[in-house]
Amino acid sequence: MLLQVKNLHVSINGKEILKGINLEVNKGEVHAIMGPNGTGKSTLAVVIAGKDGYEITQGEILYNGKDIQDMSPEIRAQEGIFLGFQYPIEIPGVSMTNFMRTSLNEIRKYHGEEPIPAKEFLAKMAEKKDLVEITAKLTNRSVNEGFSGGEKKKNEIFQMAMLEPQLAILDETDSGLDIDALRIVANGVNKLKTSDNATVVITHYQRLLDYIVPDFVHVLFEGKVVLSGGKELAFELEEKGYDWIKKEMELSKS
Amino acid sequence: MSIETNTIPTLKSIPQWFEAVVAKEGNAFSGLLRERSAALADFNRLGFPHKKLEKWRNTDLKISLSFDYSLATADFRMQDVLDEVFECDVQELDTYVMNLYKGRFFYKDNPLHILDGGVIVGSLKAAFDQYPELVKKYFGKYATTENNAFNALNTALFLDGLFVYVPKNVILEKPLQLINAVGTTEDVFVQNRNLIILEENSQLTLIQCDDSYNYKRSLTNSVTEIVIGANASLDHYRLQNINNNSTLISSIAIEQDRDSRLNTNSIILNGGLIRNETYTKLIGEGAQADIYGVYLADKNQLIDNQVYVDHTVPHCTSNELFKGILDDYARAVFKGHILVRKDAQKTLAFQNNANIILTDKAMINTKPFLEIYADDVKCSHGATVGQLDESALFYIRQRGISEDNARLLLMYAFAADVTQKIKIESLRDRIEDMVKRRLRGELSICDQCVLQCSTPEKYNFEIDMTKI
Numbered sequence: 001m002l003l004q005v006k007n008l009h010v011s012i013n014g015k016e017i018l019k020g021i022n023l024e025v026n027k028g029e030v031h032a033i034m035g036p037n038g039t040g041k042s043t044l045a046v047v048i049a050g051k052d053g054y055e056i057t058q059g060e061i062l063y064n065g066k067d068i069q070d071m072s073p074e075i076r077a078q079e080g081i082f083l084g085f086q087y088p089i090e091i092p093g094v095s096m097t098n099f100m101r102t103s104l105n106e107i108r109k110y111h112g113e114e115p116i117p118a119k120e121f122l123a124k125m126a127e128k129k130d131l132v133e134i135t136a137k138l139t140n141r142s143v144n145e146g147f148s149g150g151e152k153k154k155n156e157i158f159q160m161a162m163l164e165p166q167l168a169i170l171d172e173t174d175s176g177l178d179i180d181a182l183r184i185v186a187n188g189v190n191k192l193k194t195s196d197n198a199t200v201v202i203t204h205y206q207r208l209l210d211y212i213v214p215d216f217v218h219v220l221f222e223g224k225v226v227l228s229g230g231k232e233l234a235f236e237l238e239e240k241g242y243d244w245i246k247k248e249m250e251l252s253k254s
Numbered sequence: 255m256s257i258e259t260n261t262i263p264t265l266k267s268i269p270q271w272f273e274a275v276v277a278k279e280g281n282a283f284s285g286l287l288r289e290r291s292a293a294l295a296d297f298n299r300l301g302f303p304h305k306k307l308e309k310w311r312n313t314d315l316k317i318s319l320s321f322d323y324s325l326a327t328a329d330f331r332m333q334d335v336l337d338e339v340f341e342c343d344v345q346e347l348d349t350y351v352m353n354l355y356k357g358r359f360f361y362k363d364n365p366l367h368i369l370d371g372g373v374i375v376g377s378l379k380a381a382f383d384q385y386p387e388l389v390k391k392y393f394g395k396y397a398t399t400e401n402n403a404f405n406a407l408n409t410a411l412f413l414d415g416l417f418v419y420v421p422k423n424v425i426l427e428k429p430l431q432l433i434n435a436v437g438t439t440e441d442v443f444v445q446n447r448n449l450i451i452l453e454e455n456s457q458l459t460l461i462q463c464d465d466s467y468n469y470k471r472s473l474t475n476s477v478t479e480i481v482i483g484a485n486a487s488l489d490h491y492r493l494q495n496i497n498n499n500s501t502l503i504s505s506i507a508i509e510q511d512r513d514s515r516l517n518t519n520s521i522i523l524n525g526g527l528i529r530n531e532t533y534t535k536l537i538g539e540g541a542q543a544d545i546y547g548v549y550l551a552d553k554n555q556l557i558d559n560q561v562y563v564d565h566t567v568p569h570c571t572s573n574e575l576f577k578g579i580l581d582d583y584a585r586a587v588f589k590g591h592i593l594v595r596k597d598a599q600k601t602l603a604f605q606n607n608a609n610i611i612l613t614d615k616a617m618i619n620t621k622p623f624l625e626i627y628a629d630d631v632k633c634s635h636g637a638t639v640g641q642l643d644e645s646a647l648f649y650i651r652q653r654g655i656s657e658d659n660a661r662l663l664l665m666y667a668f669a670a671d672v673t674q675k676i677k678i679e680s681l682r683d684r685i686e687d688m689v690k691r692r693l694r695g696e697l698s699i700c701d702q703c704v705l706q707c708s709t710p711e712k713y714n715f716e717i718d719m720t721k722i
Contacts, residue, residue, distance in 0.1 A: 077654035093667025
């Protein structure tokens with residue numbers, strides 16, 4: 001099993017956000033996590049990636065069977081966990097080329113490999129740019145600086161393509177995209193899919209799942225996975241809306 | 255002043271230095287005795303600056319002035335200098351690299367060179383001899399002594415410096431590099447004086463390097479006067495990498511005529527105490543002054559940048575951007591003063607100072623300051639002090655980059671705002687590399703702007719002329 005989240009409880013400043021999440025992801029699978037705003041979807045994503053400021057009060061996260069709780073974000077990334085950010089950060093002064101080369105080489109170093117030769121690196125950049133249909137020159141552009149919303153999201157998938165992670169968690173990669181950008185982003189994700197990796201897409205809308213077909217859909221509500229099922233669950237949600245979940249939950253409480 | 259005398263060892267040597275300098279001159283600097291005497295009188299009246307003066311409130315010179323310095327008035331042989339100072343290695347001295355050693359001009363065969371188009375480059379002392387009319391027309395007109403003790407002291411005591419004259423309509427394509435080496439065998443007081451004249455429509459790139467060659471203490475008081483004629487353009491760089499025992503006061507006084515362009519960029523990599531003063535007076539319409547700087551300081555270093563832009567006429571533009579990164583107990587001072595006089599309508603003046611403080615012991619005193627008497631102007635000023643952006647750090651680390659390298663990347667990026675304004679590509683690469691090594695703790699005092707100990711093949715910038 002690639003990722004196993006067991007009874008995960010997470011608090012920020014003493015406030016409990018995740019209240020016992022269970023999630024299992026195998027290689028070769030695509031999972032979708034859906035749910036209304038403010039239910040903890042992004043929290044789950046950044047906690048798996050290792051962001052500071054979140055306290056795991058109970059439970060564990062196993063990645064390839066290893067507990068990753070004490071691993072720094074960079075070690076998790078080097079181990080193959082990639083987070084596509086909901087709001088990619090602008091880093092003026094750091095060129096995309098420099099960023100990607102540093103990143104790729106640190107990951108290679110972690111695995112005992114030599115730095116990527118310049119020629120191979122440039123060829124890889126060109127190939128992956130094509131994959132996400134980035135036409136602009138990236139060489140002299142700073143990371144995400146001056147990128148439109150759509151370009152930033154494409155750039156996340158571009159980075160994913162460059163780093164070839166084993167587990168990609170895409171946090172609301174579809175939000176704010178027009179239909180063309182959505183198609184490009186989804187295409188990229190689909191092309192990167194292999195039997196050895198897995199993708200977790202976090203989304204608010206069913207729309208993305210027309211393009212990226214999930215094997216499993218999980219509904220997150222008030223810090224818990226309240227429903228899990230196949231891709232048909234997404235259609236049901238789209239039809240009935242999140243209010244349906246809320247009502248079901250209230251019924252079960254009473 | 256009289257109270258201070260006893261407590262400042264540096265002061266007590268000044269009268270004998272003055273005697274020695276004047277006695278030594280003979281016929282050189284002919285006619286300058288009057289100016290020198292007047293400047294000494296100004297200095298005696300003013301004394302060394304102290305913390306009670308508004309302009310020196312945050313910069314205490316007490317330690318810098320507490321040593322018994324010597325002024326290098328004696329002649330030296332070239333070979334002695336080579337042996338003593340250029341231990342790292344010696345670069346080929348050519349026309350476009352000028353060397354000052356202990357404030358004296360250091361040359362192979364000829365102190366003055368005439369280049370294509372009638373450009374004169376070389377020793378100020380020699381220029382006083384050979385072109386007295388030309389030099390005296392400008393000398394002392396911009397770096398005034400009445401209210402500036404270091405200008406006064408420099409005028410009284412300077413031994414030599416760089417002289418550059420670029421005649422009307424001449425473009426000196428190859429950059430000129432001035433290296434002021436303060437490696438010494440004793441505590442030395444260096445007084446160099448430079449005069450740069452750009453006539454109408456001319457262009458010059460000047461790189462001024464202040465370097466240490468060892469860890470010996472020094473106090474440098476460098477004064478540069480620059481005149482930029484109508485529609486002339488100066489691209490100017492100050493690169494400073496001196497040891498932690500040394501103090502550098504580097505003042506530049508500029509006057510800009512109609513449609514002239516000044517681009518000056520100070521790259522401050524290391525130094526015990528560095529104070530840069532940049533004064534420019536815009537006297538012709540359409541003049542533009544871009545004044546940039548980046549400073550990196552750690553340990554107990556103090557870096558002080560004082561910028562004063564005087565808008566006297568309409569339609570001029572000035573841009574200021576200074577950025578600094580402070581670690582350990584380092585301190586920095588920034589004071590930017592933009593004066594927009596009553597007649598200077600349609601002035602555009604912008605000023606920004608941004609700082610990253612890496613520890614809670616490091617400190618910045620920043621004071622952006624606008625003084626505006628005209629009513630139709632566009633001016634802005636701002637200052638920020640902050641830490642590295644945590645969300646950017648997480649983003650970078652999430653891509654597999656270690657926390658240390660993520661911090662470095664963000665610091666390079668912060669400094670790059672300024673270094674990217676360096677117009678000469680090869681110089682920009684060189685400086686960005688030095689900035690990186692400084693931030694990684696790998697820069698040594700043997701790393702100079704053109705000299706580098708271990709890699710002699712890098713001595714030249716290898717400037718690509720097509721890109722200038």
